[in-house]
Amino acid sequence: MNVKTLCLGALSLGEHTGYDIKKLFESTFSHFYNASFGSIYPALKDLEKAGLVRCRVEPGQGHPDRKLFSITPKGHEALVEELRHEPPAEHCRSGFLALMFFAHLLPTDRLRQVLDEVEARYGEELAYLESIRHCPENPAGANFTIEHGIAVYRAALAQIRDQRDALLAHHRDIPEAFGEVLT
Amino acid sequence: MNVKTLCLGALSLGEHTGYDIKKLFESTFSHFYNASFGSIYPALKDLEKAGLVRCRVEPGQGHPDRKLFSITPKGHEALVEELRHEPPAEHCRSGFLALMFFAHLLPTDRLRQVLDEVEARYGEELAYLESIRHCPENPAGANFTIEHGIAVYRAALAQIRDQRDALLAHHRDIPEAFGEVLT
DNA sequence: TCGAACATGTAAAAGGTTACATGATTAC
DNA sequence: GTAATCATGTAACCTTTTACATGTTCGA
Numbered sequence: 001m002n003v004k005t006l007c008l009g010a011l012s013l014g015e016h017t018g019y020d021i022k023k024l025f026e027s028t029f030s031h032f033y034n035a036s037f038g039s040i041y042p043a044l045k046d047l048e049k050a051g052l053v054r055c056r057v058e059p060g061q062g063h064p065d066r067k068l069f070s071i072t073p074k075g076h077e078a079l080v081e082e083l084r085h086e087p088p089a090e091h092c093r094s095g096f097l098a099l100m101f102f103a104h105l106l107p108t109d110r111l112r113q114v115l116d117e118v119e120a121r122y123g124e125e126l127a128y129l130e131s132i133r134h135c136p137e138n139p140a141g142a143n144f145t146i147e148h149g150i151a152v153y154r155a156a157l158a159q160i161r162d163q164r165d166a167l168l169a170h171h172r173d174i175p176e177a178f179g180e181v182l183t
Numbered sequence: 184m185n186v187k188t189l190c191l192g193a194l195s196l197g198e199h200t201g202y203d204i205k206k207l208f209e210s211t212f213s214h215f216y217n218a219s220f221g222s223i224y225p226a227l228k229d230l231e232k233a234g235l236v237r238c239r240v241e242p243g244q245g246h247p248d249r250k251l252f253s254i255t256p257k258g259h260e261a262l263v264e265e266l267r268h269e270p271p272a273e274h275c276r277s278g279f280l281a282l283m284f285f286a287h288l289l290p291t292d293r294l295r296q297v298l299d300e301v302e303a304r305y306g307e308e309l310a311y312l313e314s315i316r317h318c319p320e321n322p323a324g325a326n327f328t329i330e331h332g333i334a335v336y337r338a339a340l341a342q343i344r345d346q347r348d349a350l351l352a353h354h355r356d357i358p359e360a361f362g363e364v365l366t
Numbered sequence: 367t368c369g370a371a372c373a374t375g376t377a378a379a380a381g382g383t384t385a386c387a388t389g390a391t392t393a394c
Numbered sequence: 395g396t397a398a399t400c401a402t403g404t405a406a407c408c409t410t411t412t413a414c415a416t417g418t419t420c421g422a
Contacts, residue, residue, distance in 0.1 A: 001278035002409070009285050019373055032280035039410050041375055062418035063373045080288050080357065088279035088297050095184035096271035097215035097331060102192050103324030105263050114271050140350060141286030148280060148342050155338030159331050167323060174263065185381070202401055222382050224403055245390035246401045 001086055003035045004043040008079045011053055011071040018044050018067065028132070028142065031125060031149040044069055052078050108171050115164050119157065126153040184269055186218045187226040191262045194236055194254040201227050201250065211315070211325065214308060214332040227252055235261050291354050298347050302340065309336040 006029065010021045018040050025035045044067075047053040052075030058066040071079070096118045103111055129149045138146070189212065193204045201224050208218045227250075230236040235258030241249040254262070279301045286294055312332045321329075 001276065001281045006281060009281075012285070012288070017373075018375090019371095029281075029284075032275065032277040032284075034274065034276070034410095036411060037373095037375080038377095038412070042410095045375095060373070060418090063371095064375085064417085066373070079285075083282060083285055083288055084290065084293055086278060086282060088277075088282050088301050090275075090277045090279060091217065092215065092273070092275040092277070093184065093217070094215040094271075094273045094275070095269060096273060097328045098184045098189060098192075098212075099266060099269060099271050100324045100327045100331070101212075101215075101322075102195070102262075102266055103327065104322045105195070105266055107267065110267055118271050139284075139287045140353060141283045144283045144286065144346055144350060145280045147346060148283070148339065151338045151342035152335055155334045156331065159334035163327055163330060167327060170323060200401075201403090202399095219383055220401095220403080221384070221405095225382095228403095243390090243401065246399095247388085247403085249401070 001033070001089070003039045004046060005079070005082050005086065006033060006035070007040060007043045008047060008052060008071065008075055008082075011047075011069055012076060012079055015056075015068050015070040017069070027128075031129065031153075032145060047075065050078075051075070103167065103171065105174055107173050108168065111171055112168060115160060115168075119160050119164075122153050122157050122160070126150060126157065129153065184216070184272070186222045187229060188262070188265050188269065189216060189218070190223060190226045191230060191235060191254065191258055191265075194230075194252055195259060195262055198239075198251050198253040200252070210311075214312065214336075215328060230258065233261075234258070286350065286354065288357055291351065291356050294354060295351060298343060298351075302343050302347075305336050305340050305343070309333060309340065312336065 006025075007021055010016060010024050016024075018037070021040055021044075022035070022037055025033060025040075044053065044055075048055055048069070051072060053069045053071055056068045056070070058068055060066055096114065099106070099114055106114070126149075129146050133143070133146050133150065135143070189208075190204055193199060193207050199207075201220070204223055204227075205218070205220060208216065208223075227236065227238075231238055231252070234255060236252045236254055239251045239253070241251055243249055279297065282289070282297055289297070309332075312329050316326070316329050316333065318326070
């Protein structure tokens with residue numbers, strides 16, 4: 001799965017600008033995919049060159065012309081074909097868990113700060129997903145991803161809240177200097 | 184967080200070869216980070232050049248010499264410093280949820296196959312994490328990441344098992360051809 | 367008046383994967 | 395005899411991020 005396919009997928013939902021698609025990545029897609037302008041705009045350009053999307057220009061008022069992209073029949077076919085063969089692979093890299101793995105190397109304050117930050121972030125993501133769930137106009141698959149996100153964030157938050165106090169209580173600050181102990 | 188920092192972290196646990204570190208990524212780290220040989224070996228080389236790790240060569244029996252890397256005091260300092268400043272960012276891209284979002288574009292058989300595949304994979308990951316939990320020699324942080332993984336996989340599996348039948352029951356195969364409906 | 371939202375785009379760099387090259391040993 | 399495990403490494407490629415460039419409108 002890549003940005004190009006997801007842009008095509010976004011356009012299968014209706015006509016959108018690159019800016020709109022960025023907002024989609026930041027909202028509905030945010031718990032399972034991210035993309036920056038630097039990958040979205042070139043993706044749209046490639047898709048247009050390949051004839052999978054077409055573009056209609058709307059004069060801009062005080063900002064660049066809006067380029068409204070829509071999917072073509074060929075694009076729809078290509079999307080269906082890709083979804084049929086794309087393996088459900090996951091590339092999850094959690095800086096949070098990587099940091100936690102080495103908790104014994106962190107100062108206590110820093111450990112607390114990391115836990116606070118992640119708890120707050122997951123809380124926000126969860127609140128957002130809860131605010132958009134049970135939406136009748138969503139296709140069934142979209143609701144599945146929302147429920148999945150809610151289930152996962154709830155479990156993650158519960159685990160963090162459950163373990164944080166014990167973790168902090170047993171935590172010892174590392175000594176300031178190590179000298180040549182490990183030489 | 185990147186492969187270089189995690190290699191340094193791996194070596195903070197003891198002397199290891201690049202091959203060992205790869206196995207660590209595939210086991211203990213697998214639910215929050217992945218890395219291939221193509222990134223591990225160059226990372227180790229860079230770390231050695233920077234004086235953060237050193238290398239001891241053990242003659243190989245029927246295979247290339249084993250290069251045993253260990254962290255230097257300077258490397259330990261650099262690791263602690265990086266962990267202190269690295270933000271707990273996450274880059275999770277789930278091909279599974281991306282596919283599910285567009286479930287209405289998938290043939291029913293394919294949808295079932297995706298669900299089966301992911302359920303099996305999560306089940307294996309969960310079983311693995313459950314097999315290594317409560318290990319006394321693990322640092323507290325490592326156990327935190329294991330418990331976190333267990334909580335998240337359990338929730339994910341429960342959600343999939345809870346929704347899959349309803350999802351499949353209401354699913355309609357897409358028509359074979361679209362023609363010019365969207366033109 | 368200051369920042370956020372709207373809107374597009376490029377170029378360089380970072381980071382990593384995939385595929386390749388090599389080859390012995392061990393377990394089934 | 396065939397596949398997996400052990401063991402290292404490179405090079406080309408791919409994808410994506412980051413930083414930059416530009417400029418208006420609207421709300422606090």
